[in-house]
Amino acid sequence: xxxxxxxxxxxxxxxxxxxxxxxxxTLLRNFQAGTTTAILLIxxxxxxxxxxxxxxxxxxxxxxxxxxVYALLGRSRELALGPGALDTLLxxxxxxxxxxxxxxxxxxxxxxxxxxxxxxxxxxxxxRGGFLINFLSKPVISGFTSAAALTIAISQxxxxxxxxxxxxxxxxxEFWQLVTHVEEIHLMTAMIGIGSLLFIAMAKRIKKSFPNxxxxxxxxxxxxxxxxxxxxxxxxxxxxxxGLPQFGFTWVTQELFIALLPSSVAIAAxxxxxxISIARTFADRNHYDIAPxxxxxxxGASNFVASFSQGFPVSASFSRSxxxxxxxxxxxxxxxxxxxxxxxTLLFLTEYLYYLPTATLAAIIILAVLGLIDFTLVKHLRKTxxxxxxxxxxxxxxxxxxxxxxxxxxxxxFSLGLFLYLTTRPHTAILGRVGETADFRNLKHYPExxxxxxxxxxxxxxxxxxxxxxxxxxxxxKLELESPSPLKTxxxxxxxxxxLDSSADSVLHDIADDFKERxxxxxxxxxxxxxxxxxxxxxxxxxxxERNFFMNIDDAVQSELSQ
Numbered sequence: 001x002x003x004x005x006x007x008x009x010x011x012x013x014x015x016x017x018x019x020x021x022x023x024x025x026t027l028l029r030n031f032q033a034g035t036t037t038a039i040l041l042i043x044x045x046x047x048x049x050x051x052x053x054x055x056x057x058x059x060x061x062x063x064x065x066x067x068x069v070y071a072l073l074g075r076s077r078e079l080a081l082g083p084g085a086l087d088t089l090l091x092x093x094x095x096x097x098x099x100x101x102x103x104x105x106x107x108x109x110x111x112x113x114x115x116x117x118x119x120x121x122x123x124x125x126x127x128r129g130g131f132l133i134n135f136l137s138k139p140v141i142s143g144f145t146s147a148a149a150l151t152i153a154i155s156q157x158x159x160x161x162x163x164x165x166x167x168x169x170x171x172x173x174e175f176w177q178l179v180t181h182v183e184e185i186h187l188m189t190a191m192i193g194i195g196s197l198l199f200i201a202m203a204k205r206i207k208k209s210f211p212n213x214x215x216x217x218x219x220x221x222x223x224x225x226x227x228x229x230x231x232x233x234x235x236x237x238x239x240x241x242x243g244l245p246q247f248g249f250t251w252v253t254q255e256l257f258i259a260l261l262p263s264s265v266a267i268a269a270x271x272x273x274x275x276i277s278i279a280r281t282f283a284d285r286n287h288y289d290i291a292p293x294x295x296x297x298x299x300g301a302s303n304f305v306a307s308f309s310q311g312f313p314v315s316a317s318f319s320r321s322x323x324x325x326x327x328x329x330x331x332x333x334x335x336x337x338x339x340x341x342x343x344x345t346l347l348f349l350t351e352y353l354y355y356l357p358t359a360t361l362a363a364i365i366i367l368a369v370l371g372l373i374d375f376t377l378v379k380h381l382r383k384t385x386x387x388x389x390x391x392x393x394x395x396x397x398x399x400x401x402x403x404x405x406x407x408x409x410x411x412x413x414f415s416l417g418l419f420l421y422l423t424t425r426p427h428t429a430i431l432g433r434v435g436e437t438a439d440f441r442n443l444k445h446y447p448e449x450x451x452x453x454x455x456x457x458x459x460x461x462x463x464x465x466x467x468x469x470x471x472x473x474x475x476x477x478k479l480e481l482e483s484p485s486p487l488k489t490x491x492x493x494x495x496x497x498x499x500l501d502s503s504a505d506s507v508l509h510d511i512a513d514d515f516k517e518r519x520x521x522x523x524x525x526x527x528x529x530x531x532x533x534x535x536x537x538x539x540x541x542x543x544x545x546e547r548n549f550f551m552n553i554d555d556a557v558q559s560e561l562s563q
Contacts, residue, residue: 034337
């Protein structure tokens with residue numbers, strides 16, 4: 001007994017040691033991941049604050065408490081929350097439209113937008129409305145993202161080159177201003193900006209994991225301090241308030257609050273879609289599950305605390321999340337490490353950023369957003385689904401020409417319009433038997449398939465509802481007119497019909513009555529139980545008669561041939 005006890009005790013000690021080692025390694029990995037992401041996020045958050053039209057320090061405020069809240073509520077292990085390219089662009093466009101960019105009131109407006117975005121996301125999450133984001137199709141998002149990336153990039157060129165130009169939400173207006181004011185380029189600013197671009201690009205080529213953003217910030221700040229570039233009219237960050245943000249909420253007028261709502265809805269949708277897409281990508285890759293509605297609530301709660309801590313709306317970034325994952329993050333709590341480094345920066349490091357040229361931040365933004373432009377999807381859709389390709393291009397050019405918010409709205413409207421158009425004209429196939437088998441295939445793809453005199457077999461690949469009832473009626477009339485021999489029987493393969501509403505049921509009654517009067521048989525194969533239930537309740541099942549319903553097409557054809 002004594003020997004057995006000693007062995008058991010030794011096993012427990014070994015197990016405990018292994019567990020401590022695993023926990024220590026996990027903690028170390030997440031600390032390293034959080035530190036690496038903070039190195040990337042600190043300069044990025046300040047840069048994106050400029051895109052949003054507020055002072056750089058507000059980017060640090062937006063990267064503090066929201067990360068802690070997401071770590072407590074969210075479930076994605078690799079998601080790197082913080083200021084995002086698309087969100088900040090939409091905020092900047094909204095603030096610019098109010099003619100208050102870069103003045104103190106801009107931060108108040110950004111905080112109000114964060115509050116509205118938070119309420120929208122939390123309410124949708126509680127109502128389990130995350131599915132509504134599915135109406136933003138991939139072609140629409142890709143077109144919008146690519147156009148927004150170009151718009152952000154072109155808006156930062158003036159900072160890169162030291163030009164004083166008006167802000168615009170339209171790509172062509174920004175581009176035209178750059179072309180017509182070339183003589184205003186500030187030589188030293190341009191040298192710093194282009195030098196920063198080249199440094200980041202070269203560092204990326206040499207080693208992808210190199211913290212190029214932090215390195216160029218440190219290098220540019222040192223150069224700025226040594227050369228006293230502010231005396232040469234180079235724009236620098238200047239004095240950044242040291243310390244934590246003030247907690248509270250500044251209310252605005254009712255008119256302004258209502259005027260901000262349309263932009264807040266767009267930011268809430270785009271922010272969530274970006275976040276859930278990234279979260280799903282990493283969850284699928286690493287074999288774990290996330291709940292979309294929970295993520296929506298977590299993101300909303302993060303934006304809620306942002307609104308009360310002088311922040312602005314936040315979301316995820318794919319490039320930042322990729323770095324976060326590659327650095328070893330295995331838990332949402334690694335974001336607490338990121339927030340801790342932001343906390344230390346606000347308390348102790350802001351004074352060292354005084355001489356950082358804004359041209360360097362512009363270079364960081366330009367190279368970050370250019371990676372969002374997706375040309376490969378256009379090539380893919382041109383080969384696979386051209387209607388989606390045209391939808392992508394429509395959204396892309398609408399966003400560039402009409403505006404950011406208007407562009408995504410146009411894309412959504414046309415996406416829904418295309419969806420409705422396709423459902424009112426569902427795909428149908430005239431079927432024939434393949435060889436001696438019991439398989440029936442589309443005659444367009446199998447022209448050698450066997451058909452039967454006076455019999456038309458048709459498959460409808462959609463639910464049957466009020467929107468496409470007239471289409472079916474017209475199609476049956478057309479098939480009857482084109483039939484080379486007098487029509488005797490119509491067999492409808494209903495395996496793809498998952499729903500039958502009252503309007504569609506009423507039309508089927510009319511068709512059945514018309515065929516009965518003209519001695520044409522109407523038969524159904526593979527009818528689903530929910531559809532069959534509606535047919536029985538409405539009396540259609542009895543009207544067509546039980547003997548005209550079959551488990552599959554082969555049975556229906558055999559019954560026809562045996563008569």
